[in-house]
Amino acid sequence: MLTLSKAEKTKNTKTIRQMLDYNSLSVKSKHNLLRTAAAIGIGLSVALVLILLTAKNPGQAVKYFLAAPFMSKAYFSHLIEVIIPLLFTGSAVCIMFSANQFNLGLEGSFYLGGLIAAVSGIYLVTDVPFISPLVGILLGGIVGAIITMIPALLQYKWNANVLVSSLMMNYICLYVGLFLLFHYFKDPASSQHSYPIGDAAALTSFFKGTKIHSGIIIAALVTVFSYLLLYRTKTGYSLRATGQNPIFAKYSGLNVGALAVFSQIIGGFIGGMGGAVQMLGLYERFQWVDLTNFGWDGVTIAIFAKNNPKYLPLATLFIAYFRTGAWVMSFKAGVQIDLVSVFEGIMVLFLLAERFLAGTYKKMVFEDADRKRKEREALENNMDKEGAQA
Amino acid sequence: MKDFLVMENITKVYDNGVMANDNVCFSAEKGEIHAICGENGAGKSTLMKLLFGVEQPNQGRIIIRGEEVKLTSPLKAIEMGIGMVYQHFVLVPSLTIAENVMLGIEPKKGILFDKDKAVELTRAICEKYNFDIDPLAKIEDISVGVKQKVEIIKALIRGAEILILDEPTAVLTPQETKELFEQLKLLREAGHTIIFISHKLNEVKYLCDRVTIIRHGRTMGTHNVADVTEADISRLMVGADVELTISKTEAKPKDAVLRVKNLVTYNELGKKTLNGVSFTVREGEILGIAGVEGNGQRALINMITGFGEGGSGEVSINGKDIRSLNIKQLRQEGLVHVPEDRNVMGVAKNMSIRENLIADKINLPKYNKKLTLNDDAIDEDTQQWIKDFDVVCSGSEQPVGMLSGGNVQKVVVARELTSYTKLIVCDQPTRGIDVGATEFIRKRLVQKRDEGNAVLLVSADLGEVMNLSDKLIVMYGGEIVAYFPDVTDITEEDLGFYMLGIKKMTAEEIGGAYVE
Numbered sequence: 018m019l020t021l022s023k024a025e026k027t028k029n030t031k032t033i034r035q036m037l038d039y040n041s042l043s044v045k046s047k048h049n050l051l052r053t054a055a056a057i058g059i060g061l062s063v064a065l066v067l068i069l070l071t072a073k074n075p076g077q078a079v080k081y082f083l084a085a086p087f088m089s090k091a092y093f094s095h096l097i098e099v100i101i102p103l104l105f106t107g108s109a110v111c112i113m114f115s116a117n118q119f120n121l122g123l124e125g126s127f128y129l130g131g132l133i134a135a136v137s138g139i140y141l142v143t144d145v146p147f148i149s150p151l152v153g154i155l156l157g158g159i160v161g162a163i164i165t166m167i168p169a170l171l172q173y174k175w176n177a178n179v180l181v182s183s184l185m186m187n188y189i190c191l192y193v194g195l196f197l198l199f200h201y202f203k204d205p206a207s208s209q210h211s212y213p214i215g216d217a218a219a220l221t222s223f224f225k226g227t228k229i230h231s232g233i234i235i236a237a238l239v240t241v242f243s244y245l246l247l248y249r250t251k252t253g254y255s256l257r258a259t260g261q262n263p264i265f266a267k268y269s270g271l272n273v274g275a276l277a278v279f280s281q282i283i284g285g286f287i288g289g290m291g292g293a294v295q296m297l298g299l300y301e302r303f304q305w306v307d308l309t310n311f312g313w314d315g316v317t318i319a320i321f322a323k324n325n326p327k328y329l330p331l332a333t334l335f336i337a338y339f340r341t342g343a344w345v346m347s348f349k350a351g352v353q354i355d356l357v358s359v360f361e362g363i364m365v366l367f368l369l370a371e372r373f374l375a376g377t378y379k380k381m382v383f384e385d386a387d388r389k390r391k392e393r394e395a396l397e398n399n400m401d402k403e404g405a406q407a
Numbered sequence: 408m409k410d411f412l413v414m415e416n417i418t419k420v421y422d423n424g425v426m427a428n429d430n431v432c433f434s435a436e437k438g439e440i441h442a443i444c445g446e447n448g449a450g451k452s453t454l455m456k457l458l459f460g461v462e463q464p465n466q467g468r469i470i471i472r473g474e475e476v477k478l479t480s481p482l483k484a485i486e487m488g489i490g491m492v493y494q495h496f497v498l499v500p501s502l503t504i505a506e507n508v509m510l511g512i513e514p515k516k517g518i519l520f521d522k523d524k525a526v527e528l529t530r531a532i533c534e535k536y537n538f539d540i541d542p543l544a545k546i547e548d549i550s551v552g553v554k555q556k557v558e559i560i561k562a563l564i565r566g567a568e569i570l571i572l573d574e575p576t577a578v579l580t581p582q583e584t585k586e587l588f589e590q591l592k593l594l595r596e597a598g599h600t601i602i603f604i605s606h607k608l609n610e611v612k613y614l615c616d617r618v619t620i621i622r623h624g625r626t627m628g629t630h631n632v633a634d635v636t637e638a639d640i641s642r643l644m645v646g647a648d649v650e651l652t653i654s655k656t657e658a659k660p661k662d663a664v665l666r667v668k669n670l671v672t673y674n675e676l677g678k679k680t681l682n683g684v685s686f687t688v689r690e691g692e693i694l695g696i697a698g699v700e701g702n703g704q705r706a707l708i709n710m711i712t713g714f715g716e717g718g719s720g721e722v723s724i725n726g727k728d729i730r731s732l733n734i735k736q737l738r739q740e741g742l743v744h745v746p747e748d749r750n751v752m753g754v755a756k757n758m759s760i761r762e763n764l765i766a767d768k769i770n771l772p773k774y775n776k777k778l779t780l781n782d783d784a785i786d787e788d789t790q791q792w793i794k795d796f797d798v799v800c801s802g803s804e805q806p807v808g809m810l811s812g813g814n815v816q817k818v819v820v821a822r823e824l825t826s827y828t829k830l831i832v833c834d835q836p837t838r839g840i841d842v843g844a845t846e847f848i849r850k851r852l853v854q855k856r857d858e859g860n861a862v863l864l865v866s867a868d869l870g871e872v873m874n875l876s877d878k879l880i881v882m883y884g885g886e887i888v889a890y891f892p893d894v895t896d897i898t899e900e901d902l903g904f905y906m907l908g909i910k911k912m913t914a915e916e917i918g919g920a921y922v923e
């Protein structure tokens with residue numbers, strides 16, 4: 018028979034377990050910061066090099082690119098204008114992607130959401146303060162939800178690939194919109210603008226001389242709602258479980274098919290609301306003759322935010338900041354605005370690349386664990402000494 | 408040979424900060440069978456992944472045949488003559504054994520696959536090591552035991568002198584286990600070194616020459632197996648004495664909870680998977696199902712747990728037809744289910760332990776406030792369950808995918824047994840779980856039985872089925888071939904004959920499994 022040494026006995030299971038309680042979350046967040054900073058750094062450097070190569074007056078161009086939002090009220094207003102739609106589509110994508118539903122129909126939702134809001138403001142409830150915009154936004158949401166729901170149901174019933182059908186849906190939306198615009202709503206006095214939207218239907222501006230409108234409040238509320246829904250309710254939990262492992266979700270008693278459809282309805286609703294808010298906040302007449310691209314931007318934003326609406330404010334602010342810079346730079350210094358897509362693309366690539374800086378991370382984690390090990394060993398030696406004295 | 412295989416002062420920290428190996432020293436000699444024992448999460452698989460180049464150590468040296476090597480990938484390890492047989496086989500079902508064995512190292516005739524050569528080579532190696540298998544058989548048609556042999560041959564043909572087997576016997580019948588052991592002994596005689604991981608200490612005792620014990624990532628020494636008893640090993644593993652026997656009072660069965668009558672099912676190809684299966688499980692009893700994997704157990708469990716479709720016959724729980732209920736409703740009836748493959752069905756790997764534990768209870772009023780989840784209540788209960796079921800983790804927020812195999816299983820079992828239960832369906836409930844935790848789970852099952860639950864137990868571990876069950880049926884080829892109303896006086900050998908389809912009881916005897 019073997020017996021345990023005294024030291025082994027004192028180091029009993031419990032205490033060792035507690036000591037083994039490593040928690041290197043701090044290392045993880047440190048590294049995440051490092052990674053994000055590095056991705057931004059690389060993206061920015063490429064952007065700056067391109068500016069230096071193409072601009073006539075590089076110093077001027079760089080200044081606008083980096084600091085435009087602080088240089089005038091109008092530029093700052095533009096920053097907020099960009100943030101508003103991104104918060105909507107970003108939230109929508111976060112919800113759908115969390116449930117692992119790759120519905121890309123938000124372009125359509127956003128577009129037709131804007132159109133129906135305009136129609137509502139032109140014909141339906143044109144002049145009741147508060148009620149008019151409310152009706153417009155709700156109608157926008159409903160239409161938006163229908164747009165994403167159709168591919169969702171096609172997938173649910175007949176297993177039609179939602180990615181493909183939702184992409185087609187976007188074009189259907191665009192052509193339906195154009196048809197309606199040119200056959201019914203177009204003001205004969207204009208080439209591509211509808212009749213004017215009733216004044217009472219417009220979202221009020223906050224500050225004189227800027228275009229910042231009350232839509233920012235709705236956008237903020239929607240973002241908070243999306244976060245609470247996904248991370249603080251049983252529905253959100255069920256959506257995420259479905260997204261992570263549908264077999265597991267089904268086994269746990271969740272209605273996987275319904276949850277998948279539901280995530281897309283909510284996503285489309287938010288997307289449609291976004292279109293309506295955009296329309297009622299910034300335009301006097303409907304005039305979109307192309308898709309707005311905000312649906313796609315939602316995907317980029319969701320990647321930055323790791324599908325968690327909690328990070329949307331930061332992610333949208335970041336994107337909006339440099340888009341504003343690029344926009345100002347384009348008309349002040351004649352540098353092409355496309356630059357900013359290159360910049361965003363590079364960062365998305367780096368943020369998606371799992372292995373980017375993985376080596377450094379391993380090192381950081383090991384050093385952290387090694388330090389804890391030394392602390393623990395010192396503790397154990399003390400325990401042994403005390404044991405010997407006793 | 409000195410320094411045949413030495414792992415020196417190995418430290419491995421995973422990305423989540425868990426130090427899975429802490430200054431581990433391990434060495435094996437040429438021509439020995441060396442066991443590695445340790446609790447769930449001790450770091451056994453990690454050490455082997457380092458040796459097979461799947462993971463890289465942060466510190467330490469690996470020396471093979473006197474030379475230090477850097478094993479940066481499994482390919483490198485294979486080059487160094489190391490082979491590994493995973494518990495989950497990586498074989499292509501539609502190909503033949505010979506084709507699988509040669510996958511990636513195909514003999515060529517011009518640019519084409521030389522089938523005859525492949526068969527010839529496979530046959531040669533089988534003869535050399537005395538494996539009795541047919542190289543032309545398709546993987547989908549062979550049993551688990553044979554599949555495992557194919558995996559071993561795959562390693563041998565690539566020149567493996569060091570063979571790692573991580574819990575190889577978990578899925579085998581006693582006969583297959585015996586065969587495997589004979590095979591391994593032959594390999595040892597031929598000079599191969601075998602590293603053998605198992606939670607079954609009797610196997611270690613029977614088969615191995617030396618045993619290295621790991622506790623919480625640290626080596627607790629290497630011993631000659633002859634010098635230690637099973638109790639010694641488990642004490643060294645745990646750091647305390649472990650009670651190994653489980654006492655069980657006689658069952659007091661009451662009303663029937665689960666009834667299965669004349670159940671016939673088919674697979675996607677229209678082949679019969681179940682052929683007229685009938686039995687009852689009552690409150691307060693444990694019905695065991697013994698059988699080699701792939702003899703209809705999967706189809707049966709699917710039908711009972713709400714994953715099956717079609718077929719004919721009756722299945723009812725609490726007198727209600729199961730086909731009219733969805734899984735949520737089944738769970739409301741008190742069905743809980745420990746699935747056979749924890750990774751596919753039992754957990755969402757990227758979600759936290761906490762979220763996995765609460766999955767089936769997310770709708771309970773207790774865990775919800777008006778609109779949001781009641782995080783405090785969830786935290787309190789999940790922390791408690793983690794403690795009760797002894798899940799080794801760095802906290803309830805750790806993703807389940809980062810737990811060791813046995814600890815993932817504990818999460819699944821903990822979730823299911825803490826729900827409202829009436830019918831407990833357990834498919835391999837203790838697969839990959841260490842001795843201590845196994846006893847704990849078995850005790851819980853017996854306790855659940857005594858509280859008036861019906862328990863249906865499927866397990867490849869015959870010791871488990873025989874130990875726990877009050878009644879036992881044996882399945883072969885989609886049918887019940889034997890029914891034992893009393894488990895006390897059957898032997899593993901007896902069962903083996905029924906499990907391999909060599910013997911079959913009369914229809915009358917089998918009919919006893921169904922009680923009106």
Ligand SMILES: Nc1ncnc2c1ncn2[C@@H]1O[C@H](COP(=O)(O)OP(=O)(O)OP(=O)(O)O)[C@@H](O)[C@H]1O
Nearest residue numbers: 421427447448449450451452453809810811812813
């Ligand atoms: N991929 C991983 N990422 C992070 N941690 C991991 C990973 N794999 C294992 N671990 C952790 O490392 C420790 C050792 O795990 P390992 O799989 O080596 O245990 P084991 O001895 O094989 O246990 P079991 O008997 O349960 O299979 C555990 O605490 C586990 O949580």
Ligand SMILES: [Mg+2]
Nearest residue numbers: 451452811812
């Ligand atoms: Mg393991």
